[in-house]
Amino acid sequence: MSFKKIVALSVFISFLFNCKSEEYRAEIPQIIPIPSTQTINKGYFVLDDNVGISYDDTFKISGDFLRHFIENGSEIKLKNNNDIQFIKDETINNKEGYTLDIQPYQISIRTNTDQGAFYAVQTLRQLLPKEFENNSTSEEKISIQCMTITDEPQFKYRGMHLDVGRHMFSVDFIKKYIDALAMLKMNTFHWHLTEDQGWRIEIKKYPKLQELAAFRNETLIGHYSDQPHQFDGKRYGGFYTQEEVKDIVTYAQSRHVTVIPEIELPGHAQAAISAYPDLGCTGEQVDVATKWGVFEHIYCSKDETFNFLEDVLDEVITLFPSEYIHIGGDEAPKTKWKTCKQCQNRIKSEGLKDEHELQNYFITRIETYLNAKGKQIIGWDEILEGGLAPNATVMSWRGTKGAVEAAKQKHNVVMTPTSHCYFDYYQSTNADEPTAIGGFLPLEKVYSFNPIPEELTEDEVQYVLGAQGNIWTEYMPTQEHVEYMAFPRMLAMSEVVWSKSDNKDYTNFTQRVEHFNKRLDALSINYANHLYEISGELVSKNNTTSYQLSTTIQDKHIRFTLDGSEPNLASELYTQAIPINTSQTIKAAVFNSEKRLGAVFSETINYHKGVGKTITINKTPHKSYSGSGPQGLINGISGSDSRYGDKEWLGFWGEDIEITIDLGEKIDVYTIDMRFYNGEGQWIYAPKYVNVIYDDLEERKIILNKRNELQHDVKINNQNKQRKSVLTRYIKIKVPNYGTIPDGKQGAGNKAWTFIDEIIIN
Ligand code: ACM
Numbered sequence: 154m155s156f157k158k159i160v161a162l163s164v165f166i167s168f169l170f171n172c173k174s175e176e177y178r179a180e181i182p183q184i185i186p187i188p189s190t191q192t193i194n195k196g197y198f199v200l201d202d203n204v205g206i207s208y209d210d211t212f213k214i215s216g217d218f219l220r221h222f223i224e225n226g227s228e229i230k231l232k233n234n235n236d237i238q239f240i241k242d243e244t245i246n247n248k249e250g251y252t253l254d255i256q257p258y259q260i261s262i263r264t265n266t267d268q269g270a271f272y273a274v275q276t277l278r279q280l281l282p283k284e285f286e287n288n289s290t291s292e293e294k295i296s297i298q299c300m301t302i303t304d305e306p307q308f309k310y311r312g313m314h315l316d317v318g319r320h321m322f323s324v325d326f327i328k329k330y331i332d333a334l335a336m337l338k339m340n341t342f343h344w345h346l347t348e349d350q351g352w353r354i355e356i357k358k359y360p361k362l363q364e365l366a367a368f369r370n371e372t373l374i375g376h377y378s379d380q381p382h383q384f385d386g387k388r389y390g391g392f393y394t395q396e397e398v399k400d401i402v403t404y405a406q407s408r409h410v411t412v413i414p415e416i417e418l419p420g421h422a423q424a425a426i427s428a429y430p431d432l433g434c435t436g437e438q439v440d441v442a443t444k445w446g447v448f449e450h451i452y453c454s455k456d457e458t459f460n461f462l463e464d465v466l467d468e469v470i471t472l473f474p475s476e477y478i479h480i481g482g483d484e485a486p487k488t489k490w491k492t493c494k495q496c497q498n499r500i501k502s503e504g505l506k507d508e509h510e511l512q513n514y515f516i517t518r519i520e521t522y523l524n525a526k527g528k529q530i531i532g533w534d535e536i537l538e539g540g541l542a543p544n545a546t547v548m549s550w551r552g553t554k555g556a557v558e559a560a561k562q563k564h565n566v567v568m569t570p571t572s573h574c575y576f577d578y579y580q581s582t583n584a585d586e587p588t589a590i591g592g593f594l595p596l597e598k599v600y601s602f603n604p605i606p607e608e609l610t611e612d613e614v615q616y617v618l619g620a621q622g623n624i625w626t627e628y629m630p631t632q633e634h635v636e637y638m639a640f641p642r643m644l645a646m647s648e649v650v651w652s653k654s655d656n657k658d659y660t661n662f663t664q665r666v667e668h669f670n671k672r673l674d675a676l677s678i679n680y681a682n683h684l685y686e687i688s689g690e691l692v693s694k695n696n697t698t699s700y701q702l703s704t705t706i707q708d709k710h711i712r713f714t715l716d717g718s719e720p721n722l723a724s725e726l727y728t729q730a731i732p733i734n735t736s737q738t739i740k741a742a743v744f745n746s747e748k749r750l751g752a753v754f755s756e757t758i759n760y761h762k763g764v765g766k767t768i769t770i771n772k773t774p775h776k777s778y779s780g781s782g783p784q785g786l787i788n789g790i791s792g793s794d795s796r797y798g799d800k801e802w803l804g805f806w807g808e809d810i811e812i813t814i815d816l817g818e819k820i821d822v823y824t825i826d827m828r829f830y831n832g833e834g835q836w837i838y839a840p841k842y843v844n845v846i847y848d849d850l851e852e853r854k855i856i857l858n859k860r861n862e863l864q865h866d867v868k869i870n871n872q873n874k875q876r877k878s879v880l881t882r883y884i885k886i887k888v889p890n891y892g893t894i895p896d897g898k899q900g901a902g903n904k905a906w907t908f909i910d911e912i913i914i915n
């Protein structure tokens with residue numbers, strides 16, 4: 154028996170001795186993503202200089218990773234024996250599955266592949282002290298709780314995306330990002346390499362892509378909706394050399410991460426067209442874009458453009474061993490094609506119906522080229538327009554409709570709907586959040602995501618490969634900012650794609666995130682921490698109204714004030730809902746016994762005549778933007794200004810809606826204030842007018858004509874020469890959808906969204 158085993162045995166015996174009269178209790182480990190099964194066993198494995206590790210070439214990546222993790226993270230040097238052993242087990246069907254068995258004398262990893270072993274190692278890593286992450290431990294002996302974990306992923310595609318077109322990040326940062334994916338058992342890095350605002354991959358045959366397309370003259374400052382637009386006046390850009398790309402791909406391989414490059418076509422091509430104007434329809438000289446949005450200068454469908462794209466793809470496929478090449482396909486306005494002689498000739502010569510079928514021709518021609526080279530294409534869900542290329546995989550981003558359509562056509566899909574997967578959206582309603590594109594996607598909503606659309610039959614479910622979180626970087630100029638937006642939402646996404654839904658529990662997850670944050674600190678990852686935030690809800694029951702506060706972390710408490718002051722340790726402890734019978738400002742925060750932990754929550758309740766009354770809407774809000782339901786429109790609380798997806802905003806897609814409020818009895822109504830969101834970049838448009846009807850008698854049409862603001866306020870004033878108010882019990886408000894998004898705007902040709910928040914009745 155080795156010295157190490159004697160130590161382990163004595164630790165085990167003293168453990169038994171110490172526990173003799175006590176019930177055995179061991180903490181369930183706090184692993185993210187949560188494994189399929191975890192059984193705690195008695196005893197500890199002691200990791201120190203006496204421990205050895207053995208693995209053959211089958212497990213080279215995972216064995217090397219573990220050895221380096223232990224040896225670089227601590228003073229421990231491993232011997233060569235099988236205290237930690239890797240066993241090939243062909244009975245484990247899922248090639249990414251594993252069993253990790255920690256016994257007092259041995260750690261055994263059973264798996265069919267190195268990938269499975271790699272994920273066992275990532276689990277073991279999370280059982281080791283966080284100090285191993287940055288070699289800050291002085292311990293020479295680590296006790297690891299004995300346990301048995303069996304585990305396998307739910308989905309085979311588990312991805313994170315990064316846009317390096319809008320902003321670019323160092324090779325070291327890309328590796329750090331890949332490291333984080335791998336730690337969370339994600340296996341795909343979708344690298345968005347070309348954009349209107351910059352071309353970021355070296356293509357040797359086309360040097361102007363490096364000289365010109367990789368640089369823009371300046372960059373928009375502030376939010377796109379801030380008018381007038383202002384620019385920083387600074388040249389910005391760069392690109393990854395092919396050597397750097399190879400280095401990153403090799404690095405990712407050593408973590409079982411596949412890198413899928415995205416070369417956007419036919420849209421988001423303005424940078425390439427600025428370098429080679431003949432790639433566009435008009436041949437005119439355009440600049441690399443300096444602001445965000447969708448641009449009309451897309452690739453022309455003439456043969457010369459295909460020659461260019463094929464040359465580019467030839468170089469790309471030599472750099473990326475991945476089965477897939479992402480060819481974009483999204484947001485390609487057809488304006489230039491409509492007036493281009495060559496594109497119109499192409500439509501005629503190919504017998505196509507219109508420009509949408511020309512888009513299909515474009516994608517299919519590229520698919521045929523890539524298929525012949527042994528590659529498959531993946532594209533954003535617009536590739537469904539005008540017919541789907543025969544072998545394409547669809548990345549569903551505009552909701553889940555594209556996925557459903559594609560799966561019904563027996564095409565593979567990857568789920569990345571904006572509602573649950575766009576990590577460029579705000580994650581908190583705090584006013585001091587850094588500027589984001591818009592929207593609202595808190596951690597809990599990511600966590601709640603089910604990648605399987607409910608419309609699919611049992612047979613169609615097989616086409617859902619998995620899901621992915623997206624990081625579009627218009628508003629993320631630095632790597633710290635990317636990390637802030639990616640974490641902790643990436644943790645939630647890892648559990649969405651890896652863990653069994655039966656094992657998912659949000660409260661339990663947040664406790665594990667609290668623990669995991671310390672590991673992220675050790676890794677110098679700049680995560681956002683909204684764990685100690687409070688949410689509030691106005692509740693009306695039996696003619697009384699009260700305000701409930703809650704927080705997800707359970708072992709902390711809430712203190713609040715009603716006088717506008719900041720809550721502190723002496724403020725009133727929240728134990729039950731706060732009664733509300735007048736307008737009120739509530740401030741609250743989460744505390745432990747020593748200090749305040751999170752930001753101060755502040756809610757102003759505007760107690761108006763509609764609060765607590767009855768409201769019905771003839772259409773159900775879209776399931777991704779159903780907020781706190783229709784009642785949220787008369788709960789005294791307005792939605793936040795820039796976050797249309799918070800629970801006070803209700804979203805309807807392309808539908809005319811009719812809202813009816815029953816005030817219970819006839820009362821004087823002087824004014825009605827309502828508000829619509831107006832975020833064109835997110836396809837959200839205030840209606841052109843609304844109609845208001847009182848007790849089915851009087852109908853008024855209110856025209857909304859000023860529509861460049863983020864929120865569009867509507868005031869209905871019932872005062873006129875004859876009267877000061879309207880006596881009514883019922884208020885009906887008809888809100889027609891804006892209609893089809895006009896040409897030249899983002900999402901042109903699609904239905905517009907309507908977003909509405911509080912209806913204030915006075
Ligand atoms: C996308 O967000 N345009 C795919």
Ligand code: ZN
Binds near residue numbers: 452454493494
């Ligand atoms: Zn053309």
